Amino acid sequence: MGCDRAMVREQSDSNKLIFVVDDEADIRTIAELGLSLDTDWSIVTLASGQESVSRAASDRPDAILLDVMMPDMDGLATLQQLQADEQTCDIPVIFLTAKAQAGDRRNYYAAGVKGVITKPFDPTALAGQIEGFLGWRSVNDDDLGL
Numbered sequence: 001m002g003c004d005r006a007m008v009r010e011q012s013d014s015n016k017l018i019f020v021v022d023d024e025a026d027i028r029t030i031a032e033l034g035l036s037l038d039t040d041w042s043i044v045t046l047a048s049g050q051e052s053v054s055r056a057a058s059d060r061p062d063a064i065l066l067d068v069m070m071p072d073m074d075g076l077a078t079l080q081q082l083q084a085d086e087q088t089c090d091i092p093v094i095f096l097t098a099k100a101q102a103g104d105r106r107n108y109y110a111a112g113v114k115g116v117i118t119k120p121f122d123p124t125a126l127a128g129q130i131e132g133f134l135g136w137r138s139v140n141d142d143d144l145g146l
Helices: 025-038 049-059 075-084 102-111 123-134
Strands: 017-021 042-046 063-067 093-097 115-118
Touching: 017 025, 017 049, 025 042, 025 123, 042 049, 049 063, 049 075, 063 075, 063 123, 075 093, 075 102, 093 102, 093 123, 102 115, 115 123
Parallel strands: 017 042, 017 063, 063 093, 093 115
Antiparallel strands: none
């Protein structure tokens, strides 16, 4: 199944909207703090896959950082629902997981994720990891003359 919707979201360095979806409040808080350190991104934290599916079509995030293992609707089921909807199928998803064996990673990439970040993660490196997975120019590139 392919996504026919063209990406029309602005890809400037600032004004990005990132969903952080994890059932653990501590993880959401740490990720939000880490992403707020070096970026001007707007961060929305959500506690479930269902919440992210419900809000993604209206909010149109630039990326979703999504926990794999959550109750009710896990990350793979959430990804499948996002991909099945014409309004959300083009939103890049990066998995955040403690379950990152080589076979798991292959399955995640085959399912359509753009990256996998392993828990525990370094919150100060999180923005750079997202930028790397999605090919976004680093917010610090201007400082380096790039």
